[in-house]
Amino acid sequence: MTDILVLGAGYTGVAAAIRTAVRTRRTGGRVRLVNASARFTERLRLHQTAAGQRLADFPLADVVAGTGIEFVQGRVAGLDVERRQARLEDGRVLGYDKLIYALGTVTDASVPGVAEHAFVYDDYAGTVRLAEHLAALTAGTVVVAGGGLTGVESAAEIAEAHPRLHVVLLTRGRPGSMMGERARAHLDAALERLGVEVRTGVDITKVLPEGVELAGGELVHSDATLWTTGTRGLPPATESGLAVDARGRIVVDSALRSVSHPDVYAVGDAAAVSQPYGVLHGTCQGGIPTGLHAADSLAATLRGRTPKAFRFGYVHQPVSLGRKDAVIQFTRPDDSPRRWYLKGRAAVAYKETVSGSPLPTFGLLKRGLVPVWAFRLTGGLG
Template structure:
């Protein structure tokens, strides 16, 4: 019997757990998945929760039913890679033979006042608190910090669902700066149509209880501030002695094994994964393929085989612009924009098809199947 412990039940962790349980069923794999919450959170849809939409409540016991994976609820507080042991917040200690680290990242709250006064998307409960705060407002201003895809989706969702509120998007660069000219122009038009006030070329130096302070000293009144400007790895990996990069992500080899402790696999946002065009940046688009590959690598190792190297290429940048609009920027494998993009209802349909509820993906994995789009990200690169 090989004890395989998976830490973190986001998209990547659940994917890896279900896949490795199926792959090691005949070779004595015993898979345990640890997560702080009993709920599976669709982080890609947290902006919808913030806007007031109540999404389905997926319990991890139900998600994992029939997969052969045992679920343990608990927050990881310690990792001893020498003893191969994980400590939980209630004092329990879980041993392992192989570990898949999928704890992801949390919001970078290094700017003064963020931790005390801003709302973040670190979990479902925190997002519900933002929604409840907005429910109390009959007017006023919501500041969204960050012009990346998460910030744009949040600003447009809030502006559409809560038109009585002033929504201000504050960003150092242009919103959706990673997109091509055509897609970015469409995104800009959607922001104007929904009445989002864009303050580009600005950065927030302090978050106050009722305002944000910009670099030039200007104050923007804020009845609620949502912070989406960046994330950072948990200190757990570095504290354990695993080799990490400058951002605290576990450095892995081509099989997604830690370069310092090969019994540990790291996936998703928690891993520094090098491809020929550079290091992957965290997205669900890349996260699920890393979960699949780590599971396959681990299973191959247990069978005495050499794992295949991980190969991945980006394919698109899907962005919702409220419930009735979206823009899809198609990309080269290195995530640079191609000429082609999709807009409007066709883009909405595309986005829902590709990044809809992952529950369907998990059901396919239990049957030994992999979604076609996951193959598309790794084939022919």
Template sequence: MTDILVLGAGYTGTVAAIRTAVRTRRTGGRVTLVNASPRFTERLRLHQTAAGERLPDHALADVLSGTGIDLVVGRVAGIDPGSRQVSLEGGRVLGYDKLIYALGTVTDTSVPGVAEHACTYDDHAAAVRLSERLGALTRGTVVVAGGGLTGVESATELAEAHPHLHVVLLTRGRPGAMMGPGARAYLDGALERLGIEVRTGADITKVLPDGVELAGGELIHSDATLWTTGTKGLSVAAESGLSVDARDRIVVDSALRSVSHPDVYAVGDAAAVSQRYGVLHGTCQGGIPTGLHAADSLAATLRGKAARPFRFGYVHQPISLGRGDAVIQFTRPDDSPRRWYLKGRAAIVYKETVSSSPMLTYRLLKRGLVPVWAFALSAGIG
């Protein structure tokens, strides 16, 4: 038997575990999936949770049913690539022959006061705490720091769900700066329609219990601050001796193996995956194809075959603008904007389709099938 350990049961880790179990069934693969929670978290929808929406609850045991995968609930404390062991909080140690690292990223809290006073989306519980905090406010100001996809989706979702609160979006650049002019103008209109105050050129130097401080000393009052300005990998990878980049993501080769420890594969947000146009940025769009490819690479290696190089091309930038609006910017494979975009109801339908619950994807994978969209992305089509 070959013991295969998968760390992290987010979108990417769950895909990798199921695909690996299916592809190594005949070659003696024994897959164990480790996750800190027994529940599957739809991280793409945490802004909806923060706005007070109740989403379906999925037990990982049910998701993995019929795959033969062993589920271990525990938080990773350390990795010893030399002895091929993973230690969990509480003292339990798991051995492995091959490891797939899918622990994702956490919020970068390097700005003073973020860790103590800001809300984040590091897990489901954090989004629930923000929802409860906002639900207790009858009036006040909510500051959303960061004008990327997560910041814009959060600001619009919260403004729509809590019209009695004043939402301020603070960003260094323009919201939706990566989009084309048409989609960007539509996004600007949605922010204005929802009454969101947008402050560009905002350089936050400190988060306080009741506000944020900008470079130059200006103070902006806040009854709740949501921090979405950036992420980084968990420190456990670097502490374990794995080669990482400046954001603590594991550096991988074309087969998604660690360049320093080839028995370790890294996928999703936790991996620094190089393509001809640069390093992938963390999205579910790119994460799931890396999980599929790592599983296939590992299975090929166990059969004595060479792994194919990973190729990926972006297709779109989908952004919800509350529950009643959305905009979709279609892109070239390098994520630069094309001329085409969708808006309004057509964009809502598109967004809900591509960002729907991954449960159908997991059911297909159990049967040895790969969703057409995932195949297209991982083949670099777009």
């Protein structure tokens, strides 16, 4: 019996756990999946939750039912990679032979006041608190910090759901800067239509109880501040002795094994995964393929085979702009924009398809199948 521990049950962790259970069933694999919440959180849709929308509830025990996976509810407090143990906050200690680390990242709260005064998307409960706070406001200003895709989606969603509130998007660069010119133009027009005030070239130096302070001393009033700028690795990775990069992500080899402790696999945005064009950035688009590949690498190792090298190419940058609009920038494998893009209703339909319920994907994995899109993104799995 090989004890395999999967830490984290987001999109990537669940996909890795199911794939591992299927691939190691004949070699005596025992898979345990650990997560702080008993609920599967659709992180791709947290901006919708923040705007007050109710999403479907997926208990994790039901998600992995029929796979032989043992679900363990508990928050990971630390790792002892020499003894091969994970310690939970309640004192339980879980041993392992092989570990898949899928705990993701959390908001970088290094700017003063973020931890105390800003709302973040680190978990479902925190997002619900933001939704409740926004619903209680009869008027006022909402500041969204960060012009990346998460910030843009959040600003648009909140502005559409709460037209009585003034939404201000503060960003150093141009929103959607990674997109092509025509896609960015549609994004800009959508934010203007929704009444979102966009301020670029902004550097926030402090978050206050009722606003933010900018470089130069200007104060911007805010009745709610949502921080979407930057992420970092969690303490279980950064304090464990595993080799990590400057952002606290576990550095892995081509098989997605830790370069310092090969019995540990890291996936999703918790891993620093190098490709010829650079290190992957944290998205579900790349996360699930890393989870599937790590599972295949682990299974191959248990069979005494050499794992294949992970290869990945981006396909698109999908951005919702409220419930009635979206823009999809299609990309080259290195994530640079192609000429093609979608906008409006066609983009909404596309976005809802790629960001829909993960249960069909998990269902395929339970049957030992891999979605076609995963093969296309990775060039084939091991």
